[in-house]
Amino acid sequence: MLKLENIYKKLGNFALSGISMDIPEGEYYVLLGRSGSGKTQLLELIAGLNEPDSGEIWIDNEDITNKKIQKRKIGLVFQDYAIFPNMTVFGNIAYSLRCRKFDKKEIDKKVRLIADELNIAHLLDRFTHNLSGGELQRVALARTLVTSPKVLLLDEPLASIDASLKDDIKRTFRQLNRKGLTIVHVTHDYSEAISLASRVGVIHNGRIIQEGSPEEVFRKPVNKFVARYAGIRNFFRAKFVEEDGNWKACCDGNLAFNILPGSYPSEGLLIVRSDAVKIQCSEPAGDYKNCFKGIIKEIVPSEFGMELMIDAGEKFYVDISANEFKMQNLNELSDVWITFPPEAGIVLQGTG
């Protein structure tokens, strides 16, 4: 469907480099990266607003690298929607149809149809300056979808929308994708990737550093950068040693964690997902492979409930629900025991 082959584009001091992607029809691909990582530039290359210095872009087995922007059949929704303020909502949606010389009746029919679909039919006669973020987003979507694009490119589509409206818009994206529309969505927010993507690519400094299903990317990040994106805060610099077939990660702070057997470098980074770490107020009974005593140093409210920072010789960040936090009667400087299974430890190949 959409294929990028070894794209290179220099933009001042920054370059998109070695970008290759293969997105099959009907896929919801989320490109995740910080601001300045080259996400928007990549979308502009696909849309045809810029041309790559080298590499090729293909759609449906057709090389569109040098094809005119107007002929690409790619829809791009800009981060802040880029709604034309000199036109009504109707004028905005009809714009592309007028460019394509549709007759008046057909324009009217198509605009009303897409406006109905996106629940903005009541806004058609209004100018756009006092519409809400969610309404503007729908107008921008309608304006793009009315051209029946083969691929829909979304540039940070949820960045300027109130939290209360995000779920609505996400539902709309999912519905569009379920109808068979191929979507490439760029964002800096990993939660969008988790909730929407069928495949995720992580872009950093103009290169795609990891690609796969959300599960693969977030459970097995290739480096610290991706791990941070996955919300992982427990990083430990460690030496990996094997003793009688059992692998241990020996941290700089003298703690040693049991990890699953594997083929590991002699040293590197170990990550432990916060949600895999459990805490108890008393020493747990039973055979735990990783069990350490620590002191709660900091308690911060988080979206899951509470985030605790525990010093057990190494710093651990642990998420617990507000309910559990209340039940266990935890306070700063309380002694706690933390446990996690060997499979919660993931070894990163590099330390970067």
Place this chain on the structure above:
Amino acid sequence: MVKYNPFNWILMILSSLVLLFILAPLAGMFLHTNGKEFLETVSDKEVQQSIWLTLWVSFAATFLFAFGSVPLAWLLARKKFPLKNIVQGIIDLPIVLPHTAAGLAVLGFISRDGFLGKAADLIGLTLINNPAGIALAMAFVSIPFLINSARDGFAAVPERLEKAALTLGASHTRVFFTISMPLAWRSIVTGFIMMFARGMSEFGAVVIVAYHPMIAPVLIYERFSSFGLKYARPASVLFIIVALAVFILLRLISVRRKEIHLLPDAEA
């Protein structure tokens, strides 16, 4: 609400002095013109023709040169090209030239020995002492006002709106006429009015290119130098009133358009 602390008092006094400096001579001129003389001037055919000539020639010059100036302004706002700063400097040059020197430059260009003069001669047109020559002199000194204002207007139009239009299938020409121009319209009209007003008030460059037919500033000068202040004053008052009326009218037309809110481009 201005708070009346000493600093604000000083600002107000200094500002008032500047305003007084502008208004006092004009008010003096109005007060020293008696009604009878003024009405005689209003019905004076020579004055009427002169003011009409000034208005239409300046308007025509502005209108015709807008066809080249507005696209140039868009280029300056949107494109990077070698020697762009020098091009911008050239555009501002007529503002800093002494206007008589500007008149001499235009004269050299449109006289029978000059490039444009020779070309006009081929179709039997003499530009010197002709409204066409006056228009060229007016345009020469006033064109930076239109270009600079339109350029600022285009620069304030977020580039992503033009990009969005392109992705929606619009040609570059269509984007220019449906997005860039309408959104920069207010600045273009302001520049148009400024160029028109500046052209209308030009004396130095025009008098070198064409003493006759007389535009209003030349007529006022001629009456002053031949008959004195008293005789020149009513024509000046009449010209100021007409110029102000036209200026206000054009401003009203331009502000009638709906206020459009533009968000600047987001940082990449």
